Amino acid sequence: MLSISNLHAAYGKVEVLHGISLEVPKGKVVTLIGSNGAGKTTTMRAISGMIKPVSGTVMLGGKDITGLDSHRISRAGLAHSPEGRRVFSTMSVNDNLMLGAFPRLTGSRPKGDVNADLEKAMELFPRLKERRTQLAGTLSGGEQQMLAMARAVMLNPDVILLDEPSMGLAPILVDEVFRIIRNLKERGVTMLLVEQFAAAALNVADHGYVLENGRIAVSGPAEKLRDDPAVKAAYLGG
Amino acid sequence: MEILLQLLFSGIALGMIYAVIAFGYQLTFATSGTLNFGQGEALMLGALVGLSLVSTIHGGPYLNFWLMIPVVMVFGALQGAVVEWIGVRPAIKAKSEFGWIMSTIALAIIFKNVAENIWGKDDLTFPSPVSATPFHVFGANVQLMQVLVVIGAIAMMLAVELFNRKSIYGKAVVATSNDPDAAGLMGINTGMVITFSYALSSATAAFAGVLVAPLTLTGATMGTSLGLKAFAVAIIGGLTSGMGAVVGGLILGISETLTGFYVSTGYKEVPGLVLLLLVLAIKPAGLFGKAAIKKV
Ligand SMILES: Nc1ncnc2c1ncn2[C@@H]1O[C@H](COP(=O)(O)OP(=O)(O)OP(=O)(O)O)[C@@H](O)[C@H]1O
Numbered sequence: 001m002l003s004i005s006n007l008h009a010a011y012g013k014v015e016v017l018h019g020i021s022l023e024v025p026k027g028k029v030v031t032l033i034g035s036n037g038a039g040k041t042t043t044m045r046a047i048s049g050m051i052k053p054v055s056g057t058v059m060l061g062g063k064d065i066t067g068l069d070s071h072r073i074s075r076a077g078l079a080h081s082p083e084g085r086r087v088f089s090t091m092s093v094n095d096n097l098m099l100g101a102f103p104r105l106t107g108s109r110p111k112g113d114v115n116a117d118l119e120k121a122m123e124l125f126p127r128l129k130e131r132r133t134q135l136a137g138t139l140s141g142g143e144q145q146m147l148a149m150a151r152a153v154m155l156n157p158d159v160i161l162l163d164e165p166s167m168g169l170a171p172i173l174v175d176e177v178f179r180i181i182r183n184l185k186e187r188g189v190t191m192l193l194v195e196q197f198a199a200a201a202l203n204v205a206d207h208g209y210v211l212e213n214g215r216i217a218v219s220g221p222a223e224k225l226r227d228d229p230a231v232k233a234a235y236l237g238g
Numbered sequence: 239m240e241i242l243l244q245l246l247f248s249g250i251a252l253g254m255i256y257a258v259i260a261f262g263y264q265l266t267f268a269t270s271g272t273l274n275f276g277q278g279e280a281l282m283l284g285a286l287v288g289l290s291l292v293s294t295i296h297g298g299p300y301l302n303f304w305l306m307i308p309v310v311m312v313f314g315a316l317q318g319a320v321v322e323w324i325g326v327r328p329a330i331k332a333k334s335e336f337g338w339i340m341s342t343i344a345l346a347i348i349f350k351n352v353a354e355n356i357w358g359k360d361d362l363t364f365p366s367p368v369s370a371t372p373f374h375v376f377g378a379n380v381q382l383m384q385v386l387v388v389i390g391a392i393a394m395m396l397a398v399e400l401f402n403r404k405s406i407y408g409k410a411v412v413a414t415s416n417d418p419d420a421a422g423l424m425g426i427n428t429g430m431v432i433t434f435s436y437a438l439s440s441a442t443a444a445f446a447g448v449l450v451a452p453l454t455l456t457g458a459t460m461g462t463s464l465g466l467k468a469f470a471v472a473i474i475g476g477l478t479s480g481m482g483a484v485v486g487g488l489i490l491g492i493s494e495t496l497t498g499f500y501v502s503t504g505y506k507e508v509p510g511l512v513l514l515l516l517v518l519a520i521k522p523a524g525l526f527g528k529a530a531i532k533k534v
């Protein structure tokens with residue numbers, strides 16, 4: 001579904017990604033793990049158009065989306081829940097969710113039943129249900145994270161990129177985030193997941209890639225990576 | 239007493255004009271962090287194009303006053319889009335922090351020169367669409383046009399507010415002001431939103447131009463001081479608050495008419511501008527503002 005080959009990306013003149021290739025097959029969950037500064041967020045940004053890749057290709061369902069503006073990539077069916085949540089703080093929870101469906105509401109993606117999907121999102125993210133009219137900026141960190149994920153789901157996308165959905169959350173909320181990811185997976189949603197909790201990420205994922213200094217160091221089926229001694233030592237706490 | 243009341247009424251009408259122009263400054267600031275320093279010239283062009291449409295100076299009249307308003311607003315929108323396209327977009331692309339200041343001022347001067355060539359340097363009279371004979375409210379004289387200015391200004395601001403709150407496109411504008419990168423991820427073309435905000439802002443100014451023109455003299459220089467004073471209002475009220483624009487506009491409008499009558503017309507602008515200096519010193523974000531001018 002999502003296919004990246006030989007992706008290079010830079011901030012200014014400093015190259016951060018030195019040729020990344022990865023595959024996210026339809027209906028699968030793929031996780032990208034790596035230490036701080038390895039380039040996980042940069043990879044996601046280069047995929048979704050937040051930054052322009054220097055070279056390489058990004059294909060979404062057979063369509064070349066390399067270097068397109070982020071709004072075009074979103075309309076092509078890729079949702080990105082970015083690092084740091086980035087909810088629209090002066091707007092209500094409902095409005096944030098409607099904006100997630102912006103391409104559907106404005107004719108650049110099949111509309112489907114947006115209202116029904118809104119109700120489904122409320123079922124999936126019960127914390128948002130009783131806060132529909134609350135301003136997003138006044139939500140707790142955990143609630144904002146739920147909103148950022150729900151907003152991505154509202155696109156009805158072909159692929160969702162989730163960048164550290166559990167960042168800064170209390171353990172009980174981390175569990176809830178992973179429960180939701182599992183739930184989405186059961187519904188057949190294709191996802192690329194970046195997580196600091198590598199063990200948990202490899203548990204839910206089908207496939208994993210380990211990123212080191214802007215290069216893929218190891219990759220393989222998730223259960224293989226879980227048992228890989230080097231991966232264990234470096235990312236799974238021994 | 240009647241005189242005081244009458245001055246208050248004139249001050250309110252003038253203040254609402256300032257408020258609408260200040261509101262226009264806020265529209266572009268919200269989406270792009272930039273301001274159109276040619277806002278006053280957008281107003282002037284609106285008034286003069288309107289004048290050509292409703293009077294005989296260019297072989298007209300072609301339209302009556304009411305039908306002319308939407309045409310002038312479309313003209314204003316196009317003019318604003320041109321300003322954004324030529325003056326602002328390149329500066330934003332180049333991440334130039336001050337480029338847009340230079341280019342919007344330069345475009346303003348060009349628009350003024352063009353207007354002087356088309357409509358001349360002398361002030362013209364704009365025919366009033368309604369009876370200019372004043373009526374009496376508590377003994378004070380009020381012109382119907384003054385009432386229309388207030389109603390029109392409020393209607394314009396409410397319409398934009400309603401659009402922002404209720405329509406999905408308006409929500410896209412608000413989302414872009416919140417976080418342009420995240421808005422892009424929602425499929426919102428934020429470059430288009432910025433162009434739109436310039437178009438809307440100039441359309442608003444052009445609308446203010448045809449509202450104020452029947453009450454003042456109309457000419458190529460009419461916009462400069464209005465634009466500058468409305469800028470003061472936008473700063474006094476805060477660049478992020480529509481309410482601030484209204485309150486700031488009323489403060490400046492009323493203080494101007496009162497000082498003009500009770501002190502001297504030569505000093506009429508002083509109190510309002512002193513207030514601006516005070517606000518800047520005490521509360522740089524403005525009376526109702528949340529944040530000071532942020533970086534581009
Ligand atoms: N906006 C930026 N400008 C310049 N350099 C940046 C920027 N964002 C990230 N970098 C640099 O790029 C490299 C990769 O950063 P990136 O954010 O992709 O890492 P990450 O794997 O997501 O890390 P983390 O786990 O901390 O989120 C780092 O060296 C970082 O300093």
Ligand SMILES: [Mg+2]
Pocket residue numbers: 040041042083
């Ligand atoms: Mg990161």
